[in-house]
Amino acid sequence: MDKGKKRLFILLGMASLLVYGAVFGAIWFVMTSASPAVRHIAVTALAAGFVMLMIAMAAGLGSLVLGLLFGSGALWTQKLGRGVVELFYPMVLRVGQFIGISKEEIEDSYIKINNQMTVAAGNRFRPEDVLVLAPHCLQNTGCPHKITIDVHNCHRCGKCSIDGLLTIAEDTGVNFVVASGGTFARKFAKEYSPKAIVAIACERDLTSGIKDMNVQQIPVVGVLNERPNGPCHNTSVQLCKVRQAISYFTEA
Ligand code: SF4
Incomplete structure (x- = not known):
């Protein structure tokens, strides 16, 4: 049972490595070998994807801040806010620890945000x-x-x-x-x-x-x-x- 679980983790790790390698290889290939026209399309697509990701994250953060300031809002904004908190948490933890904020302080902040979102939902x-x-x-x-x-x-x-x-x-x-x-x-x-x-x-x-x-x-x-x-x-x-x-x- 334990062996199976370890094997699953290792297999998933290898699969992740392959996916990262394939993505990196594809970007490298397009940047170094493809024609200028294909390169242009690839760069535009990458930039568009990046911008869309940033917009989605900014919208989520915005809805979280508005929810915390003015109350619950619609169900979808509550879900978006929660999703953003969960998505940002690992990154927030690393950035915070990098600049010298203790893990305990960050967890404390996470708990307070969670409480406020839960109370604001008003269930x-x-x-x-x-x-x-x-x-x-x-x-x-x-x-x-x-x-x-x-x-x-x-x-x-x-x-x-x-x-x-x-x-x-x-x-x-x-x-x-x-x-x-x-x-x-x-x-x-x-x-x-x-x-x-x-x-x-x-x-x-x-x-x-x-x-x-x-x-x-x-x-x-x-x-x-x-x-x-x-x-x-x-x-x-x-x-x-x-x-x-x-x-x-x-x-x-
Ligand atoms: S309050 Fe209850 S649990 Fe606490 S020490 Fe007394 S008997 Fe034990």
Whole structure:
């Protein structure tokens, strides 16, 4: 199974290399061997393709900026905006890191843009269709209760944010689970089939989770956890931010 997957990746890599080689070879051939008339047509076609690509990207960025400034806009502009964010993300990450901006800052910005687009879309759901997904590192490390199996195993001692999150879930009627990693988060997302998710995590996990859910077209509002004791250890979350995130999905 693993071997097959590796082989597939290597084959796809070789195929990509062949495609790049063929495109480069064709351009090289046209530029060096073809008649001036064919060269002229090729250069014009290349320039036109490049201009069209730039126009499409500029239109997408424009619709994203307008959406962020003035609200949701039409469904197609929302989709275009999201598409542009996903398309630009790898490039933005590289450019940002090249000029000395940390990956965490860029991820933070991505999460904020995602949240604003999700809120601007204005979709409302029944509370039971909303899932609050929290990371295991919120639980106090001295706590013996297995809350990842069932969050109601929490004894509500108030030593960590889980107690407060349970209160919020009871007050609002949303589902609430604690996942011990990305795989379990995806498992819960499958099990509960939520129509919207409020995800609590660090920048890295929120970014990858939002991307995953974008593919499945499940809107996510991300709430960053706080890490006064360092990453993945006795973290906490501002409960008012979680309540607010839930209200985006459930209150008219
Ligand atoms: S609030 Fe719940 S999860 Fe947190 S330490 Fe107390 S019993 Fe454990």
